[in-house]
Amino acid sequence: MRHTSPVTVYLTLLIAMLCQLFPWVGQGIIFRPDFMLVVILYWLLRAPHLCNIGTAWFAGLLVDLATGSLLGQHALSFSITAFVALSYQRRLVLFNSWQLAGYVFALLMIERIVILLLKLFEGNENPGWHYFWPIITGLLLWQFMILMFGGLTRPKTN
Amino acid sequence: MLKGVHQKLEAQQTPAFFVRGPSLFSRVIFFCALSVSIMAIDARFNYLSHLRQAFIAALHPLEVMANAPSDWYRDIKKYFSAHNQLVQENYALKQQAFEQQVKLQRLDTIQAENQHLRSLLNGNVPLQPNAVLGEISHMGRDPFTHVVVVNRGSRHNIKAGQAVVDSKGVIGQVTRVYPFTSEVTLITDKELSIPIQIERNQLRAIAFGEGNNTLDIPYLPTNVDIKVGDKLVTSGIDGVYPAGLAVAIVTKVQQNPESPFAKIVSTPVAGVSNHLQLLLLQLPDAKESAVPQPAAAETTEHKKDNINDSNNKAKTNAPH
Numbered sequence: 276m277r278h279t280s281p282v283t284v285y286l287t288l289l290i291a292m293l294c295q296l297f298p299w300v301g302q303g304i305i306f307r308p309d310f311m312l313v314v315i316l317y318w319l320l321r322a323p324h325l326c327n328i329g330t331a332w333f334a335g336l337l338v339d340l341a342t343g344s345l346l347g348q349h350a351l352s353f354s355i356t357a358f359v360a361l362s363y364q365r366r367l368v369l370f371n372s373w374q375l376a377g378y379v380f381a382l383l384m385i386e387r388i389v390i391l392l393l394k395l396f397e398g399n400e401n402p403g404w405h406y407f408w409p410i411i412t413g414l415l416l417w418q419f420m421i422l423m424f425g426g427l428t429r430p431k432t433n
Numbered sequence: 434m435l436k437g438v439h440q441k442l443e444a445q446q447t448p449a450f451f452v453r454g455p456s457l458f459s460r461v462i463f464f465c466a467l468s469v470s471i472m473a474i475d476a477r478f479n480y481l482s483h484l485r486q487a488f489i490a491a492l493h494p495l496e497v498m499a500n501a502p503s504d505w506y507r508d509i510k511k512y513f514s515a516h517n518q519l520v521q522e523n524y525a526l527k528q529q530a531f532e533q534q535v536k537l538q539r540l541d542t543i544q545a546e547n548q549h550l551r552s553l554l555n556g557n558v559p560l561q562p563n564a565v566l567g568e569i570s571h572m573g574r575d576p577f578t579h580v581v582v583v584n585r586g587s588r589h590n591i592k593a594g595q596a597v598v599d600s601k602g603v604i605g606q607v608t609r610v611y612p613f614t615s616e617v618t619l620i621t622d623k624e625l626s627i628p629i630q631i632e633r634n635q636l637r638a639i640a641f642g643e644g645n646n647t648l649d650i651p652y653l654p655t656n657v658d659i660k661v662g663d664k665l666v667t668s669g670i671d672g673v674y675p676a677g678l679a680v681a682i683v684t685k686v687q688q689n690p691e692s693p694f695a696k697i698v699s700t701p702v703a704g705v706s707n708h709l710q711l712l713l714l715q716l717p718d719a720k721e722s723a724v725p726q727p728a729a730a731e732t733t734e735h736k737k738d739n740i741n742d743s744n745n746k747a748k749t750n751a752p753h
Contacts, residue, residue, distance in 0.1 A: 328457070343578075345475055347471035347472035361457055
């Protein structure tokens with residue numbers, strides 16, 4: 276496990292919140308990645324002692340408050356995703372970067388599906404395939420996080 | 434002795450550096466239950482609206498920060514907009530102002546005449562809604578709902594339920610008010626319905642948002658007199674939207690043999706995505722909105738005149 280300072284974690288979460296608040300005009304909203312979720316997942320997988328299901332839940336609640344959607348739905352989806360992410364967290368050391376990307380893809384997919392189910396229960400129409408675009412953009416954001424803050428495990432030293 | 438070994442093994446199963454409080458599973462169950470109960474409370478009761486308002490107010494500085502880059506971009510673009518374009522715009526605006534002045538002169542006389550006729554008939558004075566100019570600060574962040582956020586809030590005396598219009602027609606209704614901002618639900622949102630009238634034959638109906646940039650007019654028989662291209666205007670029955678504002682234009686009328694009702698689809702005329710400024714109309718007082726019966730009949734007569742008038746204007750504007 277690599278050393279991480281709590282300041283970095285909370286600062287990046289704040290920046291993610293800012294990005295979430297950034298005004299997305301018109302059709303751009305389709306491609307908007309879930310900034311908060313990707314950043315939370317990164318810290319969950321890298322520093323589980325700093326970031327836990329409770330943090331994910333709280334972040335989801337903030338997203339709900341900011342988006343004005345039904346309170347608690349992002350909180351629910353974030354905590355379920357965090358649970359799945361953490362239950363395999365110790366095996367990630369064995370994954371190469373492609374496998375890791377696939378794993379993150381699956382996690383983002385879980386979050387989208389939970390939200391979709393909740394929205395359908397609320398009586399919304401089926402949004403169509405473009406609803407899943409944020410997974411792709413979220414993966415790009417994930418790669419960006421890895422570039423910025425390094426991989427999940429300590430780089431190999433020869 | 435065997436017991437002692439067993440105890441040692443038990444202790445080794447969870448070494449100290451892996452212990453992180455309650456197990457993952459119990460945590461996720463706890464937080465799921467918490468969020469489900471919050472959802473239930475939020476959906477059924479109104480307890481959390483104050484919390485939401487307080488949070489949005491606290492978030493305002495962050496929001497301003499997040500909006501800053503696009504605001505700067507807009508300002509810079511405005512600053513560097515070409516001289517030529519400004520001259521053209523100035524010319525167009527002058528022409529528009531002149532045309533509108535001519536129309537306004539007629540409106541004054543018509544209004545005076547209307548007032549006089551109403552006083553003769555002991556009718557009510559028509560509603561003159563006051564309006565506040567607002568600017569769209571951003572679109573809603575939830576792609577499922579059709580919401581825009583406007584930079585006017587309870588500090589500017591905005592109340593939930595106010596009608597919102599732009600220069601072309603009705604945009605929607607204020608649904609949530611925060612101290613500095615307010616949420617406007619668009620007429621295309623599936624939670625919103627609006628009482629309308631077909632401009633051509635004064636047929637009254639209610640239009641519902643469909644959630645995908647169109648309006649639906651359900652529960653009308655298949656032989657209803659609505660054609661493609663008909664203009665829908667507000668009927669003013671609800672007392673929220675003033676009568677005669679443009680709402681939408683019918684784009685599709687479909688008769689399904691299996692259904693007793695026609696499927697009528699229309700698209701809104703107000704351009705939400707390409708306008709920034711909009712007007713928030715003040716809610717009428719409860720006293721004023723109680724219009725007696727004879728006066729209502731008179732207003733429809735008057736509206737016909739208005740409509741013919743606007744049609745004429747549309748014709749005169751067409752060659753431009």
